[in-house]
Amino acid sequence: MTEEDLRNREPTSDLRTDGGEDETEDAAADEAADSPAPGGVPPDDETPTWRERKERTTGLSRLTYEYFERSRYEDQQLREESDYVERDVLGFPYWPHEFTRNMAIVSFFVGMITFLAATLPPHIGAPANPSQTPAIILPDWYLLWTFGLLKLGPLNPELAILGGEKLMSDRVYGVVVNIIVVGFIAIVPFLNRGNARRPVEQPFWASVGVTGVVFAFTISLLSIKNLMPIAPHLLFDLTFILPPIAGCISYALLKSMRQGYMYDLNKRYYRLRPPK
Incomplete structure (x- = not known):
C-alpha cells in the first residue's frame, strides 16, 4: 500500500472513530434514561402496584x-x-x-x-375437691393400656393344689403381666435384626406390630369397661380375639404383596432377579 493511499484512508478512519464514539455516548445516555433513579428506586410511572407484586x-x-x-x-x-x-x-x-x-x-x-x-380449646372444669374421691379414676389416655393390664384378674389361675386358691393376688398378677408385656416390647428390637424399611419386606414382624397396636387399643378399652356400651364379658373376649385376627389378616395381605411389590418398587435400588 502506497503512502498516498494511507493519507487518503486516515480521514475515513477518523470519521469511523468519531461515529463509534457518538454511538457509544448515545447508548449510554439511553441506558441512563431507562435505569432507575439513584438508590434503586424506579420512576413513579414504572413502580408496580401492590396487586401486581402480589400476582408475581x-x-x-x-x-x-x-x-x-x-x-x-x-x-x-x-x-x-x-x-x-x-x-x-x-x-x-x-x-x-x-x-x-x-x-x-x-x-x-x-x-x-x-x-x-x-x-377446640380444652374444657377447664371445676377444681378438684381434696375431701371427696372421684367416682371414676383413670390415667392419661396413653397409659390406659397398662391400666387395662391391671384388670386381668379373671386370667389369674386358681391352682387345685392350693385348694382352689390363687397363687398371687390380682394386683400382683397385673404387675407381673405388665412386666412381661413391657419386657417383650423391649426385646423385640433384639429379635428382629433385619434392615427392612417397609412392612412388606418383613410381613411377620409387621404383623407382630399390628397385633401389638390392636391389643394396646383393645386393652385400653377394657380399662374403661364401665364407660363402654358393651357387655363386660364380650369386651373381655374381644380384647384377646381381635389382635390375633388383625395380625393374621395383615400378614396374609403383606405376604401376597411382597413378591411383586419388592421387585417393582425396588428395582431402582437393588439389583434383583425377577421373582419366581
Whole structure:
C-alpha cells in the first residue's frame, strides 16, 4: 500500500472513530434514561402496584412442590447413572435440601396443632375437691393400656393344689403381666435384626406390630369397661380375639404383596432377579 493511499484512508478512519464514539455516548445516555433513579428506586410511572407484586409472588406451597419435584428428579438421575451393586447410598446435603423438607413437615404439624388448639380449646372444669374421691379414676389416655393390664384378674389361675386358691393376688398378677408385656416390647428390637424399611419386606414382624397396636387399643378399652356400651364379658373376649385376627389378616395381605411389590418398587435400588 502506497503512502498516498494511507493519507487518503486516515480521514475515513477518523470519521469511523468519531461515529463509534457518538454511538457509544448515545447508548449510554439511553441506558441512563431507562435505569432507575439513584438508590434503586424506579420512576413513579414504572413502580408496580401492590396487586401486581402480589400476582408475581410465588407461594410457599408452590416453592415446596417445585423443590420436591426437583429433588425427586435429581435422585432418579443419580440412581440411573450409578452402577453400585448392593444399594445406592445417595442423598442430598442437609442445607438446604433436608432443612427445607424438615421445615415443611414441622410447619404442617405445628399449624395443625395450632388450629386444633384454637378451634377446640380444652374444657377447664371445676377444681378438684381434696375431701371427696372421684367416682371414676383413670390415667392419661396413653397409659390406659397398662391400666387395662391391671384388670386381668379373671386370667389369674386358681391352682387345685392350693385348694382352689390363687397363687398371687390380682394386683400382683397385673404387675407381673405388665412386666412381661413391657419386657417383650423391649426385646423385640433384639429379635428382629433385619434392615427392612417397609412392612412388606418383613410381613411377620409387621404383623407382630399390628397385633401389638390392636391389643394396646383393645386393652385400653377394657380399662374403661364401665364407660363402654358393651357387655363386660364380650369386651373381655374381644380384647384377646381381635389382635390375633388383625395380625393374621395383615400378614396374609403383606405376604401376597411382597413378591411383586419388592421387585417393582425396588428395582431402582437393588439389583434383583425377577421373582419366581
